[in-house]
Amino acid sequence: MCGIVGITGDPQAAANLIEGLRRLEYRGYDSAGIAVQQDGAIVTIKRKGKIQKLADAVDLDRMQSSCGIAHTRWATHGEPNQINSHPHVDGKVVLVHNGIIENFQVLKHALEEKGHTFISETDTEVLVHLVNDQYNGNLEEAVRRALKLVEGTYGIAVMHADEPDKIVGARRGSPLVVGVGDGFNVLASDVAAILAHTKQVIYLDDWDMAVITPEGVQTVDIDAQEVDKEIQEITWDLDQIQKGGYPHFMLKEIFEQPDTILDGFRGRVMPEAGDVKLGGLQLTDWELVNIRRIIILACGTSYHAGLVGEYLIEEYAGIPVEVEYASEFRYRSPIIDPGTLCLVISQSGETIDTLEAMREAKRRGAKVVGITNVVGSTIARETECGMYIHAGPEIGVASTKAFTGQTTILTLLTILLGRRKTISAEAGMEIIEDLQKMPDKIRSVLDQSAAIKEIAKVYKDHHNCLYLGRGINFPIALEGALKLKEISYIHAEGYPAAEMKHGPIALIDPNMPVVVISTRDSSYEKIRGNVQEVKARKGKIISIVTEGDEEITALSDHVITIPRCRAMLTPLLSVIPLQLLAYHIAVLRGEDVDQPRNLAKAVTVE
Numbered sequence: 278m279c280g281i282v283g284i285t286g287d288p289q290a291a292a293n294l295i296e297g298l299r300r301l302e303y304r305g306y307d308s309a310g311i312a313v314q315q316d317g318a319i320v321t322i323k324r325k326g327k328i329q330k331l332a333d334a335v336d337l338d339r340m341q342s343s344c345g346i347a348h349t350r351w352a353t354h355g356e357p358n359q360i361n362s363h364p365h366v367d368g369k370v371v372l373v374h375n376g377i378i379e380n381f382q383v384l385k386h387a388l389e390e391k392g393h394t395f396i397s398e399t400d401t402e403v404l405v406h407l408v409n410d411q412y413n414g415n416l417e418e419a420v421r422r423a424l425k426l427v428e429g430t431y432g433i434a435v436m437h438a439d440e441p442d443k444i445v446g447a448r449r450g451s452p453l454v455v456g457v458g459d460g461f462n463v464l465a466s467d468v469a470a471i472l473a474h475t476k477q478v479i480y481l482d483d484w485d486m487a488v489i490t491p492e493g494v495q496t497v498d499i500d501a502q503e504v505d506k507e508i509q510e511i512t513w514d515l516d517q518i519q520k521g522g523y524p525h526f527m528l529k530e531i532f533e534q535p536d537t538i539l540d541g542f543r544g545r546v547m548p549e550a551g552d553v554k555l556g557g558l559q560l561t562d563w564e565l566v567n568i569r570r571i572i573i574l575a576c577g578t579s580y581h582a583g584l585v586g587e588y589l590i591e592e593y594a595g596i597p598v599e600v601e602y603a604s605e606f607r608y609r610s611p612i613i614d615p616g617t618l619c620l621v622i623s624q625s626g627e628t629i630d631t632l633e634a635m636r637e638a639k640r641r642g643a644k645v646v647g648i649t650n651v652v653g654s655t656i657a658r659e660t661e662c663g664m665y666i667h668a669g670p671e672i673g674v675a676s677t678k679a680f681t682g683q684t685t686i687l688t689l690l691t692i693l694l695g696r697r698k699t700i701s702a703e704a705g706m707e708i709i710e711d712l713q714k715m716p717d718k719i720r721s722v723l724d725q726s727a728a729i730k731e732i733a734k735v736y737k738d739h740h741n742c743l744y745l746g747r748g749i750n751f752p753i754a755l756e757g758a759l760k761l762k763e764i765s766y767i768h769a770e771g772y773p774a775a776e777m778k779h780g781p782i783a784l785i786d787p788n789m790p791v792v793v794i795s796t797r798d799s800s801y802e803k804i805r806g807n808v809q810e811v812k813a814r815k816g817k818i819i820s821i822v823t824e825g826d827e828e829i830t831a832l833s834d835h836v837i838t839i840p841r842c843r844a845m846l847t848p849l850l851s852v853i854p855l856q857l858l859a860y861h862i863a864v865l866r867g868e869d870v871d872q873p874r875n876l877a878k879a880v881t882v883e
């Protein structure tokens with residue numbers, strides 16, 4: 278949610294910290310701050326608003342230092358203002374924090390009784406006072422003692438003015454990664470802030486601490502026991518996290534989809550055998566055949582991909598599937614029978630609701646498989662096995678290429694499971710052949726971006742929008758509505774098309790745009806009926822149809838065509854125009870599409 282970066286052994290520490298914050302800006306962005314060590318003192322600057330405000334306030338000539346920490350904040354406790362921004366300081370201790378200290382009120386009260394005074398409304402300020410209170414000449418000892426008193430989640434970076442060039446990091450529930458350099462070391466909540474400096478990283482686990490100095494990295498647990506951590510190599514390039522000529526990351530990521538879905542299935546399909554191999558799955562054929570039930574756990578867009586997975590797996594592999602909001606699953610008493618497989622879907626691999634739901638499923642004895650994008654993320658590491666979607670870094674807050682990547686993996690999984698049950702080798706070959714054509718088909722939908730922008734011009738000032746779909750395209754209606762509302766702030770709802778007559782039809786009038794996904798499949802006749810119902814009430818119809826369509830085209834005010842493809846692959850195409858429509862509407866309204874208000878890329882608080 279928020280972002281942390283710390284660096285030591287770097288003569289340009291302040292400039293590089295600000296650069297690191299820019300790469301983390303997508304995680305949270307209501308305020309930012311930096312603290313550096315300078316001549317035995319700590320110098321701190323904080324600003325409300327975007328990183329640029331902080332950058333403008335920092336005089337790099339006067340902020341000369343080789344060691345510092347910085348933070349970009351997404352408010353949880355206390356409004357976004359300068360005082361509540363991180364870093365927080367008490368005496369000679371300075372600290373940045375991601376996560377939530379649940380018992381901060383109790384700790385605050387106890388510290389106040391000892392004479393501490395607080396200036397902010399944050400839980401984090403309690404933490405810095407706690408570390409200072411415990412300080413006895415050794416920062417890591419003080420941090421360790423303080424953390425033992427804390428309930429809640431944290432990823433922290435801490436410095437002490439008397440301990441030059443040293444940063445102490447610790448993690449519980451919020452990600453923290455160490456970048457291992459030569460003569461310098463880095464600490465960050467996300468590899469995006471590390472990549473410019475080094476590709477060698479150490480992922481910290483919960484209860485780990487790291488002490489970094491220019492000379493080295495020491496990893497210990499909260500009981501001061503040394504922990505041996507593997508140094509891993511990041512495979513993403515700096516180029517992949519830059520905009521590459523596009524005005525926004527979101528548009529770049531939408532246009533990357535022909536390549537990212539190819540990366541998702543390349544090397545995993547066996548066209549001659551009509552089969553799929555998913556190395557990360559680590560299940561034998563016997564175990565695959567004996568899956569009795571699948572529970573999919575996810576949030577937001579990943580949840581919508583899960584709903585597509587439900588349609589696919591039930592229809593083509595004959596296995597019952599339930600898709601659950603991870604946040605709900607973890608707080609009820611879910612029944613996990615023997616033979617239940619839990620699929621955990623998360624782009625970031627850090628969403629706390631999904632992570633905790635996954636842990637709950639494991640506690641209850643489920644076999645857990647992860648579908649994630651971020652290599653080394655917590656969910657990827659805590660699942661016994663899983664598949665990466667290989668979509669590359671997704672920086673735009675609105676998830677696009679991750680959705681099609683997740684859907685691709687779910688399609689592969691469906692083929693794999695179906696081949697062990699009902700799909701013949703020949704049918705498997707045909708599906709794979711069609712899957713291999715999808716990148717080109719996606720390209721042909723992307724080619725309509727300018728035409729979709731014209732439609733966006735017509736509807737950019739509307740206040741409401743309805744999205745309808747049936748069957749496998751119902752989740753696409755939900756996803757289209759989510760994209761529109763999160764970046765353009767237009768109220769949008771997705772509905773199964775037939776549900777419209779049970780309530781939402783009351784909303785339809787000449788001012789209501791209705792986006793209908795009405796591709797040629799078994800529900801075509803039914804959805805045509807739903808389009809007629811909208812038409813009869815003079816609603817404005819924007820339909821997504823299969824090329825060559827005449828009937829629904831004739832009823833529609835605007836039409837976007839997608840190429841013919843087999844029904845099970847349609848979501849990979851039908852979602853693309855909805856992503857573009859949301860994007861163009863938001864840009865035309867002047868919104869910051871990559872950083873929509875109130876949202877952050879990885880939601881690491883409950």
Ligand code: F6R
Binds near residue numbers: 580627
């Ligand atoms: C919407 C969006 C969010 C995420 C959700 C889950 O565009 O990005 O709804 O899909 O927060 O995030 P992950 O997939 O990282 O667990």
